[in-house]
Amino acid sequence: xxxxxVIPASCSARIRWWAAPSPILLWFLALGAAWLLLYVxxxxxxxxxxxxxxxLGRGLLMNVLISVLxxxxxxxxxxxxxxxxxxxxxxxQSPARGYVQIFRNAPLLVLIFFxxxxxxxxxxxxxxxxxxxxxxxxxxxxxxxxxxxxxxxxRGAVQSIPTPQWEASSSLAxxxxxxxxxxxxxxxxxxxxxxxxxxxxxxTMSTTLASLVxxxxxxxxxxxxxxxxxxxxxxxxxxxxxxxxxFVYCYPITRLTRRLEKRFAYH
Amino acid sequence: MPTTETLSLNHDAxxxxxxxxxxxxxxxxxxxxxxxxxVRRGDAVSIIGPSGSGKSTLLRCIxxxxxxxxxxxxxxxxxxxxxxxxxxxxALRKRIGFVFQQYNLFPHLSVLENILIAPTxxxxxxxxxxxxxxxxxxxxxxxxHKADAYPGQLSGGQQQxxxxxxxxxxxxxxxxxxxxxxxxxPETVGEVLAVIRELVKDGLTCILVxxxxxxxxxxxxxxxxxxxxxxxxxxIPAQIFHNPVNARTRSFINALAG
Amino acid sequence: xxxxxxxxxxAAAKIIGLNYSFLLSDYERIPWLSGIGITILLALCSILxxxxxxxxxxxxxxxxxxxxxxxxxxxxxxxxxxxTLVQLYCAFFVLNMLLxxxxxxxxxxxxxxFHWVVLVLSLHYGAYHAEALRAGIEAVPATTRExxxxxxxxxxELLRHVELPLALRFSLPALTSNLINLxxxxxxxxxxxxxxxxxxxxxxxxxxxxxxxxxxxxxLIYAVLTYVVARLGRALENYLRMPGxxx
Numbered sequence: 001x002x003x004x005x006v007i008p009a010s011c012s013a014r015i016r017w018w019a020a021p022s023p024i025l026l027w028f029l030a031l032g033a034a035w036l037l038l039y040v041x042x043x044x045x046x047x048x049x050x051x052x053x054x055x056l057g058r059g060l061l062m063n064v065l066i067s068v069l070x071x072x073x074x075x076x077x078x079x080x081x082x083x084x085x086x087x088x089x090x091x092x093q094s095p096a097r098g099y100v101q102i103f104r105n106a107p108l109l110v111l112i113f114f115x116x117x118x119x120x121x122x123x124x125x126x127x128x129x130x131x132x133x134x135x136x137x138x139x140x141x142x143x144x145x146x147x148x149x150x151x152x153x154x155r156g157a158v159q160s161i162p163t164p165q166w167e168a169s170s171s172l173a174x175x176x177x178x179x180x181x182x183x184x185x186x187x188x189x190x191x192x193x194x195x196x197x198x199x200x201x202x203x204t205m206s207t208t209l210a211s212l213v214x215x216x217x218x219x220x221x222x223x224x225x226x227x228x229x230x231x232x233x234x235x236x237x238x239x240x241x242x243x244x245x246x247f248v249y250c251y252p253i254t255r256l257t258r259r260l261e262k263r264f265a266y267h
Numbered sequence: 268m269p270t271t272e273t274l275s276l277n278h279d280a281x282x283x284x285x286x287x288x289x290x291x292x293x294x295x296x297x298x299x300x301x302x303x304x305x306v307r308r309g310d311a312v313s314i315i316g317p318s319g320s321g322k323s324t325l326l327r328c329i330x331x332x333x334x335x336x337x338x339x340x341x342x343x344x345x346x347x348x349x350x351x352x353x354x355x356x357x358a359l360r361k362r363i364g365f366v367f368q369q370y371n372l373f374p375h376l377s378v379l380e381n382i383l384i385a386p387t388x389x390x391x392x393x394x395x396x397x398x399x400x401x402x403x404x405x406x407x408x409x410x411x412h413k414a415d416a417y418p419g420q421l422s423g424g425q426q427q428x429x430x431x432x433x434x435x436x437x438x439x440x441x442x443x444x445x446x447x448x449x450x451x452x453p454e455t456v457g458e459v460l461a462v463i464r465e466l467v468k469d470g471l472t473c474i475l476v477x478x479x480x481x482x483x484x485x486x487x488x489x490x491x492x493x494x495x496x497x498x499x500x501x502x503i504p505a506q507i508f509h510n511p512v513n514a515r516t517r518s519f520i521n522a523l524a525g
Numbered sequence: 526x527x528x529x530x531x532x533x534x535x536a537a538a539k540i541i542g543l544n545y546s547f548l549l550s551d552y553e554r555i556p557w558l559s560g561i562g563i564t565i566l567l568a569l570c571s572i573l574x575x576x577x578x579x580x581x582x583x584x585x586x587x588x589x590x591x592x593x594x595x596x597x598x599x600x601x602x603x604x605x606x607x608x609t610l611v612q613l614y615c616a617f618f619v620l621n622m623l624l625x626x627x628x629x630x631x632x633x634x635x636x637x638x639f640h641w642v643v644l645v646l647s648l649h650y651g652a653y654h655a656e657a658l659r660a661g662i663e664a665v666p667a668t669t670r671e672x673x674x675x676x677x678x679x680x681x682e683l684l685r686h687v688e689l690p691l692a693l694r695f696s697l698p699a700l701t702s703n704l705i706n707l708x709x710x711x712x713x714x715x716x717x718x719x720x721x722x723x724x725x726x727x728x729x730x731x732x733x734x735x736x737x738x739x740x741x742x743x744x745l746i747y748a749v750l751t752y753v754v755a756r757l758g759r760a761l762e763n764y765l766r767m768p769g770x771x772x
Contacts, residue, residue: 026595026599027599027602027603102744102748105705105709105747105748105751106709106743106744106747106748107709107710107711107712107723107747108709108712109712109713109715109716109723110712110723110740110743110744110747113723113727113736113740114736114740117730117736118736118737118740164367164369164371165371165373167332167367167371168365168367168371168372168373169373170332170360171330171332171360171363171364171365172360172365172384172385172389172433172434172437173357173358173360173361173385173389173437174357174385174388174389175353175357176353178388178389182384182388183373183375186375186376187373187374187375190375201606205606205607205608205609206608207608208608208610208611209610211610212610212715212716219608219610219611219614222614223614223618226618232622232623232626235618235619235622236619236623239611239614239615239618239619240615240619242611242614243603243607243611243612243615246606246607246608246611247603247606247607250606250607251602251606254602254605254606
């Protein structure tokens with residue numbers, strides 16, 4: 001780092017020694033220590049928590065399910081919208097731009113309310129009534145903004161490829177779609193991966209919003225547990241556990257994203 | 268200019284590229300102001316002149332990357348200025364190689380794949396046969412040992428030689444070289460020029476935009492001096508470099524010599 | 526006059542099948558309109574709070590003292606990698622509960638749900654600001670820093686007069702985009718019954734079943750608010766532009 005230039009060598013060496021344990025390690029150590037302390041002093045509270053674990057675990061699975069599904073739908077939809085945005089035809093481009101603007105600028109919670117209250121609770125497909133459960137509506141509510149973000153990521157990645165690549169492909173007699181498929185897209189994947197992972201972490205964290213429309217995911221399960229048990233120490237424990245769980249899930253994703261970003265920055 | 272007339276009239280049948288009164292402007296900036304040029308099959312023609320005189324633009328008009336506003340461009344039987352559809356332009360570009368100042372290799376593909384992608388994907392050729400040929404081309408530009416390297420791992424001169432091999436893999440009738448040594452370190456310029464020299468000797472039709480005057484004089488059959496979007500003078504190298512008729516050509520050549 | 530306009534609007538909306546009749550009832554219109562006001566107030570307070578937190582955290586990150594940098598980095602990572610809603614619950618259901626117990630009952634607690642939302646949003650987005658400012662500080666050329674140090678600037682003076690002003694310019698686009706996200710996040714207030722726009726609308730549509738009608742309004746209002754923030758950010762960027770750099 002540049003600061004090293006102006007700090008005496010001995011001093012910067014000391015800083016490095018202090019900075020050596022990575023923050024992730026420190027956090028995990030702190031978490032472990034906290035749990036140990038809790039177990040020693042609050043064995044009873046821990047026992048209650050263990051009784052609630054199956055329910056909390058099922059809640060967490062719901063968060064994972066919603067986030068994975070929302071990203072899958074969002075990615076497919078986003079690639080389509082992004083491709084439309086890149087079209088040279090105005091009447092194709094403007095509706096795609098509008099879609100992205102609307103779903104990127106609306107609050108996620110409002111979108112989840114929107115899909116929950118506007119969509120019917122069952123849909124009729126080929127004479128069969130298929131249930132349209134709340135958790136799936138919430139998934140759609142997250143997939144819509146995810147797709148808008150992915151469209152932007154995709155468009156940004158395509159436009160970040162220098163124009164001479166288009167020119168070079170052109171003079172080798174590639175068509176526009178051949179250039180996109182073989183030359184531009186393969187180069188995009190590398191650039192789009194870090195923001196895509198960032199978005200995944202963001203969507204994962206946003207799955208907690210589903211609790212506000214009655215989906216029993218982790219946070220809702222924790223709230224139920226806290227209200228049922230109705231003990232101060234348990235309430236503290238259960239909410240801090242939820243906080244820790246999300247941190248343990250999302251922080252590694254963020255770290256990996258940052259590492260990828262740095263690596264790609266040099267190439 | 269009598270020299271131009273005699274040159275083109277004498278070899279009309281052999282003409283591969285013919286430009287007639289080509290005009291092009293970007294906004295208010297008139298880049299080409301009525302260019303006439305003929306290039307015979309098997310010839311190497313070098314276009315020289317100060318920066319901004321429309322040299323690179325001219326090349327991009329020949330392979331249809333840019334469309335002139337007025338005038339005619341013919342490559343063989345094809346009237347380039349009349350081509351409308353993408354498929355017609357693609358058919359033209361299959362016949363014309365283009366080598367860029369900034370190489371423009373595909374950074375995500377290995378050297379070998381860079382050369383193979385157009386013949387296999389665009390011309391639909393058999394991969395085995397093409398790969399053998401690609402390796403021969405790499406040997407010709409002295410890079411057979413770099414087949415599996417990526418563009419980012421090569422020096423500028425090496426990248427440019429790969430770019431030349433990539434263009435040749437399409438078996439072009441004509442190759443356009445756009446200031447291909449301008450972005451290179453002085454040490455690597457020689458290796459690229461050596462490759463081009465061989466190609467010219469083998470009878471490949473080339474149009475070169477270049478600042479390497481000594482090289483242009485040595486390899487070219489004809490030199491074209493452009494300034495301000497017009498061809499000021501053209502003729503055999505000995506005439507342009509040692510006995511220019513036009514005063515502007517003379518001052519340009521003298522400035523370089525001095 | 527207003528009465529007439531409202532009646533006209535509601536009647537016109539009815540023609541295209543939209544039910545806006547809640548606007549004619551004082552009991553519904555007034556809380557709903559005040560919801561808009563609360564959203565704006567919530568956004569303003571949180572914007573100021575988050576900027577304050579952001580500058581403080583960024584200064585801590587730029588510190589030479591490891592015991593300042595370490596905790597700041599840890600706090601930022603925790604705030605950025607956990608859901609805002611979970612943070613809000615930890616604040617409101619845990620901290621607020623503890624505070625109630627310490628003060629001997631909720632009636633002695635001066636903090637309202639509104640305050641907790643402002644606090645959580647300020648901390649959450651402050652962490653994002655700090656990260657943006659840190660990147661901006663790192664973008665300050667080493668030569669500029671050396672020049673300042675060789676002119677005799679202290680670390681704090683360097684930060685105040687050189688690094689932060691430059692970092693602010695470099696990170697302004699990122700800060701603006703954080704603030705836009707902050708404005709959108711004020712909707713979270715609904716989770717703990719702060720009567721802001723989303724909550725006020727929720728109260729109406731559970732009675733009248735006119736979700737779509739209210740959604741149109743909500744989308745429009747948030748669009749206007751985020752647009753205003755984006756424009757202000759752009760204007761500030763222009764105002765702070767350094768001649769000869771960029772664009």
